[in-house]
Amino acid sequence: MPLTPRREATPGRGRPVGGEPVARxxxxxxGASSGIGEAVADRFAADGRCRLLLGGRDEERLAAVARxxxxxxxxxxxxxxxxxxRLAAEALEREGRVDVLVAAAxxxxxxxxPRMPADxxxxxxxxxxxxxxxxxxxxxxxxxxxxxxxxxxIGSMAGRVGVANEAVYATTKGGLLAFADSLRYELAGxxxxxxxxxxxxxxTPFFTTRGVPYHRDHPxxxxxxxxxxxxxxxxxxxRDDVFVPGWLAMPAxxxxxxxxxxxxxxxxxx
Numbered sequence: 001m002p003l004t005p006r007r008e009a010t011p012g013r014g015r016p017v018g019g020e021p022v023a024r025x026x027x028x029x030x031g032a033s034s035g036i037g038e039a040v041a042d043r044f045a046a047d048g049r050c051r052l053l054l055g056g057r058d059e060e061r062l063a064a065v066a067r068x069x070x071x072x073x074x075x076x077x078x079x080x081x082x083x084x085x086r087l088a089a090e091a092l093e094r095e096g097r098v099d100v101l102v103a104a105a106x107x108x109x110x111x112x113x114p115r116m117p118a119d120x121x122x123x124x125x126x127x128x129x130x131x132x133x134x135x136x137x138x139x140x141x142x143x144x145x146x147x148x149x150x151x152x153x154i155g156s157m158a159g160r161v162g163v164a165n166e167a168v169y170a171t172t173k174g175g176l177l178a179f180a181d182s183l184r185y186e187l188a189g190x191x192x193x194x195x196x197x198x199x200x201x202x203x204t205p206f207f208t209t210r211g212v213p214y215h216r217d218h219p220x221x222x223x224x225x226x227x228x229x230x231x232x233x234x235x236x237x238x239r240d241d242v243f244v245p246g247w248l249a250m251p252a253x254x255x256x257x258x259x260x261x262x263x264x265x266x267x268x269x270x
Contacts, residue, residue: 028053031105033061035204039228045069078131088138108210113167128172148191195234199244
């Protein structure tokens with residue numbers, strides 16, 4: 001498992017020697033200045049077995065999380081490819097490697113799709129999907145070469161079943177599922193794990209930031225700490241797709257087995 005500390009290799013020999021310092025795994029968390037990313041940073045810091053690198057846009061909040069967790073703050077705007085490449089380069093320069101990537105950065109937009117501005121479409125796709133693809137492109141090769149690592153992507157139930165008035169958001173999260181499955185096929189036979197965590201509504205600033213509050217009576221939003229616990233367990237134990245809360249797996253399976261019936265129920269009950 002990627003969180004198992006390893007002894008540093010002897011220079012020129014490539015193998016650990018007793019008495020040499022133990023190398024703690026390096027975990028990079030994006031979106032770490034708030035919400036799920038911040039909660040994930042806290043959970044891995046509590047574990048105590050890793051070195052944390054924290055990516056985020058809000059410099060002041062990111063610095064506060066870094067002080068609390070002992071992580072290294074890396075300010076990055078993932079809406080631009082240059083920002084993604086800079087984040088990966090700074091992470092590798094600072095620690096030499098990344099053993100676990102938790103891609104928790106994400107934004108939303110709610111409303112009828114025909115009214116969605118073009119710039120909002122581009123930014124949503126860039127932050128939620130394209131940035132993850134590029135980060136994995138940059139960080140996966142060394143993991144595969146070492147034969148161990150873990151990629152965690154924060155998806156959404158919306159990416160499995162679709163949600164009215166969140167068409168592009170659901171599209172970006174559905175894209176993560178297809179990306180993760182494809183990577184699993186390519187990484188078969190290695191010890192590089194791929195996890196997609198699929199929460200429903202989560203109690204974070206996400207809804208305030210997107211400008212439309214959460215309005216459903218059910219399901220109620222779960223705490224971000226609950227999602228963070230699932231992320232941590234997925235890395236430690238090795239899991240693929242994980243729903244939060246777990247009962248969401250049932251409607252997801254129903255959507256796959258009887259999509260027509262599921263859509264009829266979704267239209268009726270919202």
